[in-house]
Amino acid sequence: MTTPEALRLHMPEPTGRPGGTTDFSYLLLSRAGEVPRPSPDVPASATAPLAKSLVRVLDEDGKAQGPWAPAIHPDRLRRGLRAMVKTRLFDARMQIAQRQKKLSFYMQCLGEEAIAISHAQALREGDMNFPTYRQQGLLLSRDDISLVELICQLMSNARDPLKGRQLPVLYSYKRAGFFSTSGNLATQVPQAVGWAMASAIKGDSKIASAWIGDGSTAEADFHTALTFAHVYRAPVIINVVNNQWAISTFQAIAGGEGTTFAQRGVGVGIASLRVDGNDFLAGYAASQWAAERARTNHGATLIEWVTYRGGAHSTSDDPSKYRPADDWQRFPLGDPIARLKQHLIAIGEWSEAQHEAMTKELEAQIVAAQKEAESHGTLLDGRVPSAATMFEDVFKDMPEHLRRQRQQLGV
Amino acid sequence: MTMVQALRSGLDVMMGRDENVVVYGEDVGYFGGVFRVTEGLQAKYGKTRCFDAPISESGIVATALGMAAYGLEPVVEIQFADYFYPAMDQIVSEVARLRFRSAGDFSAPMVIRMPCGGGIYGGQTHSQSPEAVFAHICGIRTVMPSNPYDAKGLLIASIECEDPVIFLEPKRLYNGPFDGRHDQPVVPWSRHDMGKVPEGYYKVPLTSAAVFRPGKAVTVLTYGTMVWVSERAAIDTGIDAEIIDLRSIWPLDLETIVNSVKKTGRCVVVHEATRTGGFGAELAALVQEQCFYHLEAPIERVAGWDTPYPHAQEWAYFPGPARVGAALKRAVEA
Numbered sequence: 001m002t003t004p005e006a007l008r009l010h011m012p013e014p015t016g017r018p019g020g021t022t023d024f025s026y027l028l029l030s031r032a033g034e035v036p037r038p039s040p041d042v043p044a045s046a047t048a049p050l051a052k053s054l055v056r057v058l059d060e061d062g063k064a065q066g067p068w069a070p071a072i073h074p075d076r077l078r079r080g081l082r083a084m085v086k087t088r089l090f091d092a093r094m095q096i097a098q099r100q101k102k103l104s105f106y107m108q109c110l111g112e113e114a115i116a117i118s119h120a121q122a123l124r125e126g127d128m129n130f131p132t133y134r135q136q137g138l139l140l141s142r143d144d145i146s147l148v149e150l151i152c153q154l155m156s157n158a159r160d161p162l163k164g165r166q167l168p169v170l171y172s173y174k175r176a177g178f179f180s181t182s183g184n185l186a187t188q189v190p191q192a193v194g195w196a197m198a199s200a201i202k203g204d205s206k207i208a209s210a211w212i213g214d215g216s217t218a219e220a221d222f223h224t225a226l227t228f229a230h231v232y233r234a235p236v237i238i239n240v241v242n243n244q245w246a247i248s249t250f251q252a253i254a255g256g257e258g259t260t261f262a263q264r265g266v267g268v269g270i271a272s273l274r275v276d277g278n279d280f281l282a283g284y285a286a287s288q289w290a291a292e293r294a295r296t297n298h299g300a301t302l303i304e305w306v307t308y309r310g311g312a313h314s315t316s317d318d319p320s321k322y323r324p325a326d327d328w329q330r331f332p333l334g335d336p337i338a339r340l341k342q343h344l345i346a347i348g349e350w351s352e353a354q355h356e357a358m359t360k361e362l363e364a365q366i367v368a369a370q371k372e373a374e375s376h377g378t379l380l381d382g383r384v385p386s387a388a389t390m391f392e393d394v395f396k397d398m399p400e401h402l403r404r405q406r407q408q409l410g411v
Numbered sequence: 412m413t414m415v416q417a418l419r420s421g422l423d424v425m426m427g428r429d430e431n432v433v434v435y436g437e438d439v440g441y442f443g444g445v446f447r448v449t450e451g452l453q454a455k456y457g458k459t460r461c462f463d464a465p466i467s468e469s470g471i472v473a474t475a476l477g478m479a480a481y482g483l484e485p486v487v488e489i490q491f492a493d494y495f496y497p498a499m500d501q502i503v504s505e506v507a508r509l510r511f512r513s514a515g516d517f518s519a520p521m522v523i524r525m526p527c528g529g530g531i532y533g534g535q536t537h538s539q540s541p542e543a544v545f546a547h548i549c550g551i552r553t554v555m556p557s558n559p560y561d562a563k564g565l566l567i568a569s570i571e572c573e574d575p576v577i578f579l580e581p582k583r584l585y586n587g588p589f590d591g592r593h594d595q596p597v598v599p600w601s602r603h604d605m606g607k608v609p610e611g612y613y614k615v616p617l618t619s620a621a622v623f624r625p626g627k628a629v630t631v632l633t634y635g636t637m638v639w640v641s642e643r644a645a646i647d648t649g650i651d652a653e654i655i656d657l658r659s660i661w662p663l664d665l666e667t668i669v670n671s672v673k674k675t676g677r678c679v680v681v682h683e684a685t686r687t688g689g690f691g692a693e694l695a696a697l698v699q700e701q702c703f704y705h706l707e708a709p710i711e712r713v714a715g716w717d718t719p720y721p722h723a724q725e726w727a728y729f730p731g732p733a734r735v736g737a738a739l740k741r742a743v744e745a
Binding site for chain 1 (some may be wrong): 433459460464465466469470474475476477478480481482483498500501505509510511512513514515516517518549550552559572573575590618662671
């Protein structure tokens, strides 16, 4: 009789911890321009290779390469760059305001700006995003969303359009195609599929776009959403933002080791792309591909956006406790803003001077907006929406028991 | 009409009136549902108005939320109330709170139908009555009819309601007014007054209880199957009980309850669900808050035992007419 081998539990670990250095060779990378671009109407199974490789357009010199290089007007690129810089400046400013206790909490999207902003360029008016808390770029890339109003939400003040009910960042903007952000994870993905199904049931032309992080793909709702999207060929894009970290949990604990999140999609029959999330051009091209597929009744696309969470998870988090401090600087896909700027300069459509002027202008705009928002109150000075309003919107019309409870509170 | 036919008629009427009404769930499409409620609707309205869903209650509710946010009016079926638990997060954190958290920017009016209750030898996974779970959630309405007329009228009112509604269907009442005497045949709805259901559109308002049986000696607060069991208990004991059929569990019609208890001075709360933390506890608390100085006896609670719903011991578990009758006697004799 031979002794049976003792079983061992596998425990995935990141390659770097504080004090050490991350070995990013765990990331499967492709060269810019290397990956083929199939027609958006191919069978989902034909995208299997694209779920493993990485769609990239910008090379190290900032040149656009290969079949995914989109035909995109420089105005649009400048618009994208502007939105990315605006988002980064806005985040930095709000981060400070949180430290000054003017808001209770904040979540920046440092390093991930290209994802939401390139995607927004590929969507149309009337489409609906079902975001997480890190897609503020969808709103900041629009001219019709007031910075003052966004900051009023963050400060939960008297002008907060959400009446002080939601944590900062959990915005809702129906008119901007931005679904109410839950705060519970993954719930929005099957909801987006339902919204897309409704659009198809009505013979409409609008599509939905769902957002989720690598960590929450472990939730059942994600897998349920993929099944429903496949079954009904729903006109939806399912975006998995793989920023390597879910608070302190490395993406391998969500199941990213030895596979990719994009491959989840191919397994259930959904076209899937793995995309350089820090490459604005690749992001725009992939989003366009997925949007065209959805709009022509070829069904859903899963896009895995490979990126790196440059900052802490939130203002309540301290990443120096669990990952090397220089990770982001060493991340092989670089900084999305620097890369698009380099490209625009390389094609003669931008300059350092223009960039500096734009940055100054945006900074002034954000400072002015913050000042105005603060004039309506901050969480610190207690000028928040009245307590009476918490009894509203629980139901369409206030039922008797809530009327009585409001009286009890004396408001 | 049976309750099944009445519910089908309610869906049919609303699908005919409003092309935004869509109906789906497990086995709901081609086959027409395991209890046949949606039979014929796919043939009549097409596959995009009435269809089968994957076996995923969370997916069914989540997609319904998305559809409602788009502007449709989904009426989804959870095959048994016992199966709704995977959808709990979507119901509690999403459907119920969408209007509140977005300050009215979005809302999710929908109806989530589910057969509930025991008496069919369904064991612990086909017999539960989870109404108290729903009543505890802020932002949804919970409804449970006790007869075909109310079932159709409440269903139409629920579909038209701008709040999400949990619509619980006591499956033991689908074919007739079961009064707890499991060893006797049930009178079919076709031979019962409450089986007379108009073909067309009508509503039974939400948040309105019915005085099912007027009486002077004691008030019985109940709903669903236990309305009929309570009536049987009143007949068997000869006690002049006033039976209030809540119909809407939450928000509820407190006025009708309070008026009755103030009149009789005695109150028995009856439900099939387990006792502890059951909705009866809320009813008892409301009655003592509102009617304490009119009460002449302690409030009685009759409920399922605090055990999982058993299979072979169904009738020992089920709070039948004998248990209700004993509570009525205690209440009037105290």
